[in-house]
Amino acid sequence: MxxxxxxxxxxxxxxxxxxxxxxxxxxxxxxxxxxxxxxxxxxxxxxxxxxxxxxxxxxxxxxxxxxISERLARPVPHLFVYLPADNKSDRRGRVVSVPIAYDGDDDVGGAPPVPAVIPNRVLLADTNGLACIGAMPSGHLAFASWWSKILVLINPITGARQSVQAEEPRRSLVLAAGGGDSFISVGTDEHILSRRAGGGEEWSRWTVPAAAAHGIVNIISAAVCSGGCFYILDDDGYVSVIDVAGPPPLRMEKLPVASLFDGDHAVASPAVLKPPTKGHLLESDGEVLFVRPVLAFKDELFGAGGGTTFCNHDAAVFLAVLGFEVYRLDMKDRRWAKMEKLPGDRAIFVSPGSSFVVRTSETVGCRSNWIYFVGNKWYCSLCNRDAGKAWGVYSMEDREVLFEHAVTEPGPCSAATWFLPRVV
Known part of the structure; x- marks a missing residue:
């Protein structure tokens, strides 16, 4: 060699x-x-x-x-779980990716897929003393309090933060579903409507006198933007409309449509929670929808641990989701028409502060005629504890709840809301 x-x-x-x-x-x-x-x-x-x-x-x-840009072009709904303040972390809450395509069949693999927790950029310093009141179409979460003059918007994925002036005096802030980002500063004598379209930074604002019946201004429980109008649901189940594209002065006109909580629209079964549960206003291809859960009510003080006492307070309640009712606002016949199924390839996501309709053909994993919901079964308003938040699916075709699975542990009351993540 x-x-x-x-x-x-x-x-x-x-x-x-x-x-x-x-x-x-x-x-x-x-x-x-x-x-x-x-x-x-x-x-x-x-x-x-x-x-x-x-x-x-x-x-x-x-x-x-x-x-990555291609994968994010069609966002899939995620949950933002807003947790009580934790001194061990500078973050508030967490983003949870639940298995949207899961159909409730535990026989495949023996158990449902475990939800993935995604790092989020909602900082405790930016939300201290504020509550998460919902999410906007732009992907921003909205934080506010009854005393704050500012509505704080935070993108939990990018960390982008914006403060928006919330007019005073007011009684509450109500986010409006559909269209662009919008909300209503609810006042005693007047309401301030705020909206931005197309993801821009500039907000348009309109002032509208508060409509009063017998000298009493009803509480606004939900709102939606559709076709250049704000549709507002009050605490008595009646809907008013404000056409912001119309000539001034703007007016809030009560629609000649029966209340969603009376007559043919009342929840008839004695097993469900009384008074009727408030629901959600949504927009779907230019139409206004109302979605309401049907909840069974029990006065038993037990928890999910098989007989373990959940709470000693009389305020503790047990709620079970039996199903959902969906109505469409029929302006021609001036009525709420009950829907047995959703048109086309539609699915509905409902949660406190954020509800919306998606096309299943454009949303990976979503199933047509499914209603994806979040909530909790056991809770006590006196000790601020619940049995943890859960997400589940109701099939409009089968008319049954297919499953419910927990996303938080029992303990101090948390909140969970659906949102469509955006990275731009």
Whole structure:
């Protein structure tokens, strides 16, 4: 065997060193986005990561950014679970990715998929003393309090934060579903409507006198934007409309439609919670929908632990979701028409402060004629404890609740709301 010469050894070492240096240089270029990875490698790596969790990797290289952008172009609804303040963390709450495609069949794999927790950027410092009152179409969560003059909007994925002036005096803030981001500062003598469309930064505002019946201004329980109008549901089940595109002065006109809580629309079964449970106003292809849960009510003080006492207070209640009722506002016949199924490829997501309709053909995993909901069964308003929040599915076709699964543990009352994540 021939022994390499000194010059050959030096050349080999030099070549090896050059190769290592080239590899390190290429790695630096990839990190800076100067080199694109092969598409098949990009997709193979990113398919193992939740789309939202992968958003922060978009700066790695151009091919990663392109793949991530495509995955996020059609957002899938996630839950934001708003938890009590925790001194051990600077974050407030968590983003939860639940298995939207799961159909309740535990026989496959023995158990439902475990929800994935996504890092969120809602900071305790930005939300201290504020409550999460819901989510907006832009993907921002809304935080406010009865005493605050500011509505704080935070994107839990990107951390983008904006403060919006909330007019005073007011009785409450109500987020409006549908259209662009919008909310109503509910006052005693007048209401202030605020809306921004198309993801812009500028807000349009309108002042409308509060409509009064017998000298009493009813409480606004829900609102929705559709076709340039605000539709407002009051505490008595009547709907009023405000056409912000109409000539001034703006007026809030009560529609000649029967109350959603009386007559044919009243919950008839003696087993359900009385008085009738308030529901949600939604917009679907220019139509206004009303969705209401039907809840069984029991006066038993037990918890989910098989006979374990949940609470010693008389205020503790047990609620079970029996189903949902869906109505469509028929302006021609001036009535709420009950719907047995949703038109086309539609699914509904309902939660306190945020409810919306999605196209299942554009939302990965969603099933047509399903209503995705969140709530809790046991709660006590006196000790501020509940049995944990749960998410579930009601099938309008089968007319039954297919399943419910917990997303939080029993303890201090938490809140959970659906939102459509946005990264731009």
């Amino acid at each position: 021939m022994t390499p010469t000194k010059d050959e050894v030096g050349a080999t070492l030099s070549s090896s060193t050059d190769a290592d240096g080239a590899s390190r240089s290429k790695a630096r270029d990839v990190a800076r986005g100067a080199v694109e990875l092969p598409l098949h490698l990009t997709e193979k790596i990113l398919c193992c990561i939740n789309p939202l969790a992968s958003a922060r990797l978009a700066t790695v290289c151009k091919s990663w950014a392109a793949t």
